[in-house]
Amino acid sequence: MPMVDMQKKHAGQYQLNMFIPDLHSFTTPIDHGKLYEQTLKNLKVFVAAGLDINQPDTYIYRQSYISAHSELTWIFDCFAYFGELSRMTEFKDKSSRQENISVGLFNYPVLMAADILLYGAKWVPVGEDQRQHVEFARELANRLNNRFKNLFVIPEDNAKQTEFAGRSEPVRVRSLRNPDKKMSKSVEDPAGTIMLSDNPDEAAKKVMSATTDSLGSVNYDWEKQPGITNLLQVLALLSNKSQNEINSQWQAKSSYTELKSAVADVVKAFLSDLQAKLSQVDEQALTDKLETDEAAMSKVANATLLKVQQAVGLRPAI
Secondary structure, three states, X not given: OHHHHHHHHHOOOXXXXXEEOOOHHHOOOOOHHHHHHHHHHHHHHHHHOOOOOOOOOEEEEEHHHOOHHHHHHHHHHOOOOHHHHHOOHHHHHHHOOOOOOOHHHHHHHXXXXXXXXOOOOOOOOOOHHHXXXXXXXXXXXXXXXXXXXXXXXXXXXXXXXXXXXXXOOOOOOEOOOOOOOEOOOOOOOOOOOOOOOOOHHHHHHHHHOOOOOOOOOOOOEOOOEHHHHHHHHHHHHHHOOOHHHHHHHHOOOOOHHHHXXXXXXXXXXXXXXXXXXXXXXXXXXXXXXXXXXXXXXXXXXXXXXXXXXXXXXXXXXX
């Protein structure tokens, strides 16, 4: 898991803010009766995957438990432009699949900007689908800095973000059945999506049924062979090997079945191990950590919010 790898790589060098975006989670339809339970389950998954919650520079918190996220979002709304938000690729993609489009879906990048800028984050490692939102946060921060004098730390640009994450390109796992689309739990694509709760054997079957092509040669090429390239990416991610190493191992081989079997095996092993560790997570220790870190992060976020409120005239300047 990339965030776990980054925690290990940068322990003692950087503060890691690991938050659960529970407010973001219902910009598309969900079962609200399961939201709170799912929030805690997501944190347990990170712990099971290796996140060390006892690492002193790591903070975990829930977005909705720190009200400054929502309050700063409204202020940002008044400085964000309709045109720039309507051009967001994720909004256009998701709204094209919904009959009733919520303002929350449209507004998602503004809340994400608040998530980032409240804490002076310089490094924001995200997937390919969120890179445009990081650029928007940079633009919004610059806009307010120019008007009100240096309110925010400007996150680095996406090229430097990718370099910081130790990758030559951002990760975006694609659907197993439709490799031109990303793998997503928010899309009705059960055969193309591997859930962390999937039975390992059933997940392996999904891999074996993955869409490939008729070229008969394994190559890492997102344009010509997206299905094969997606399988090579998954294999690298779950084998803890570099993409170049995996590509060299499989380059120009002709058996797609052999590649699928290799990917199915690592997916099955990964899920079996993760699910076993998930059952062993200490929920009380996790809850205690949440409460402690939410109190600490509230102080940081509220200090930033107050500075912005003073700048825009909502609070008296000191």
